[in-house]
Amino acid sequence: MSKLKVLIWNENEHEKIHSEVAEIYPKGIHGTIAAGVAAEDLEISIATMDMPDQGLPNGALDDVNVLVWWGHMLHHLVEPRIIEMINERVNAGMGFVALHSAHHSKVFQRLMGTNCNLAWREADEGERVRVWCVTPSHPIAKGVPQWIDVPKDEMYGEPFNVPKPDDIVFINWYEGGEVFRGGCTWTRGRGRIFHFSPGHETFPVYHQPEIIQVIGNGIRWAAEPHRDGHNLSNLHRPIPLEKGAPTSSRRDP
Numbered sequence: 001m002s003k004l005k006v007l008i009w010n011e012n013e014h015e016k017i018h019s020e021v022a023e024i025y026p027k028g029i030h031g032t033i034a035a036g037v038a039a040e041d042l043e044i045s046i047a048t049m050d051m052p053d054q055g056l057p058n059g060a061l062d063d064v065n066v067l068v069w070w071g072h073m074l075h076h077l078v079e080p081r082i083i084e085m086i087n088e089r090v091n092a093g094m095g096f097v098a099l100h101s102a103h104h105s106k107v108f109q110r111l112m113g114t115n116c117n118l119a120w121r122e123a124d125e126g127e128r129v130r131v132w133c134v135t136p137s138h139p140i141a142k143g144v145p146q147w148i149d150v151p152k153d154e155m156y157g158e159p160f161n162v163p164k165p166d167d168i169v170f171i172n173w174y175e176g177g178e179v180f181r182g183g184c185t186w187t188r189g190r191g192r193i194f195h196f197s198p199g200h201e202t203f204p205v206y207h208q209p210e211i212i213q214v215i216g217n218g219i220r221w222a223a224e225p226h227r228d229g230h231n232l233s234n235l236h237r238p239i240p241l242e243k244g245a246p247t248s249s250r251r252d253p
């Protein structure tokens with residue numbers, strides 16, 4: 001069995017400057033997620049923003065099946081080159097899993113085509129979240145309970161300014177009263193995208209097995225459709241197929 005190549009990217013800044021975050025995630029948020037989702041069928045690697053080329057030199061994604069993205073403080077510093085590289089690769093079939101505050105990353109905004117604004121509340125004490133699985137037939141919900149209780153997280157609420165999702169797999173309810181489409185999917189070109197909102201850095205959300213299970217499912221689902229690496233190009237077909245162009249079984253370039 002060939003393994004899925006998964007790259008987990010984290011800006012890795014909170015962990016360095018906020019001791020309470022470092023205590024929860026001594027090996028970084030990326031380290032906890034990587035250890036959590038580790039499995040026989042996944043070949044996982046790590047990239048962080050403090051690495052050369054922000055961890056993503058040109059060509060770094062060429063054979064990656066799924067990119068997982070956690071970012072928050074440094075969205076504005078991610079190189080435009082990287083945004084375009086990811087956008088190209090997703091459209092060519094790479095999966096993209098955006099976690100928590102990655103909703104406001106430039107790459108997620110690029111993929112969605114909107115500002116991805118939402119309602120939020122300071123996380124200080126956090127609040128209880130019930131993550132309801134509303135599409136249990138979806139592959140991302142496989143083996144996931146009807147709901148997941150997260151004891152404390154930051155409130156992310158509606159309206160969430162994103163294009164209408166293909167599927168809403170999870171809806172969050174917060175003890176403050178808000179609701180949020182906390183787990184949604186989209187497709188772009190040949191690629192699949194999943195955003196999953198639980199995971200504020202000051203709470204141990206990624207230590208919860210059910211949360212990790214959803215992320216693992218999301219990785220496998222996003223990897224699924226097409227890995228041929230061909231972008232959907234703008235095809236010029238001067239000769240109609242019915243007039244003899246021998247293209248009926250040809251794969252688009």
Ligand code: ZN
Pocket residue numbers: 100101123154199200201
């Ligand atoms: Zn947050």
